[in-house]
Amino acid sequence: MAQPKTTATDQILSLNSIEVLYDSVLLAIKGVSIEVPRGGMVALLGSNGAGKSTTLKAISGLLKAERGKVSRGEICFDGKLIGNILPQDRVAMGICHVIEGRRVFEHMTPDENLEAAAPMSMSRQKVNSEKARIYEYFPRLAERKASQSGYLSGGEQQMLAIGRALMTQPRLLMLDEPSLGLAPFLVAEIFGIIQRINKEDGLSVLLVEQNALAALEIVSHGYLIENGRVVMHDSAEALKANSDIQEFYLGGGEGKNFHDIKHYSRRKRWLS
Structure with a gap:
């Protein structure tokens, strides 16, 4: 296995102009650059199909299973x-990816799920x-640790997925x-726990969310991605105050959805 090449950086994670191809044809990510500071919390926002999940899979190395690859750019961790x-070696380095959909072993108890996720080298x-x-x-x-995980509520399964990570x-x-769902x-309870873990353990967090309002309440800054490109990057406070973000992502547009607005692309000032 090739040894990781060391570079100078003050960030726990940095992506430099990465591009992702599927089936060597479809360009899903187009020059995305993001940074996550050590001990920081960053949100990656955007609509369905914008490229958020693909970006995470590029970082965790899960693209190959979907016939995808990073065709250009650099991903730097620590x-x-x-x-x-x-x-698996990225996991050993300290990168953990909680995939959308609350993937837990439903036939096992929460306690058994947690034990199954522990590294083999970890002592009893x-x-x-x-x-x-x-x-x-x-x-x-803790209250449900002896129950079958398939009978947990959606929120409890999400907590278990994070616990496994x-x-x-x-x-x-x-x-x-x-x-999601x-x-x-x-959502408020789970995001509050994530924020607590970040503060108490110094754990760096990259949060992919369509629920921009909830995400921007707990992160320090965020990136907005559309059509595989980062179109905006700012502090959480600045993003919440941005009129376009308010209209299209925070519900400030009187219930409008940007897909329903005929001149949406032309109106977005960050694309002009």
Whole structure:
């Protein structure tokens, strides 16, 4: 296996003008550059099909299973270029990707799910202490730890998916649409726990979300991606105050959806 090449960086993660091809034909990501500071929380916002999930898969190395590849640009994690590193080795380096859809082992209990996610080299004592830490963050899971995971609610399954990720002791946690299909009070609870983990453990977080309002409440800054390109990057406060963001992503446009607006592309000032 090729050794990661070391580069100088103050970021835990940086993407430099990456492009992603599917089937060597379809260009899904077009020169995306983003940065996640150490211990920071960053949101990647955008509509369905904008390229958010593809960006995460490029970072975690999961593109190959979908006949995709990074055809151009650099991905740097903790000062090392990781473009040629296998997905499992990226996990060992500290990158954890919670895929959209709450992927848990439904026939197993939450406790068994957490144990299954622990690295093989982790001692029994460490496994138990990590489980206790996760149950402290997610008391709902502690209450249901002996239940079959397939019978957990959607919110509880999302908590379990995040808990499984934490068992790998990541340095960068990437979450793909954790709010999908959840009631607002559950979204607020889960995002509050993510924010707490970030503050208490110093865990870096890259959050992919369509729920821009919820995401911008907990991150320091964000990127807006459309049609495979980053079209805006600013602090969370600046993004929330931006009139275009308010209209098309935060519900400030009286319920309008940008897909329904005939002159949407022409009206967006950041594309002019």
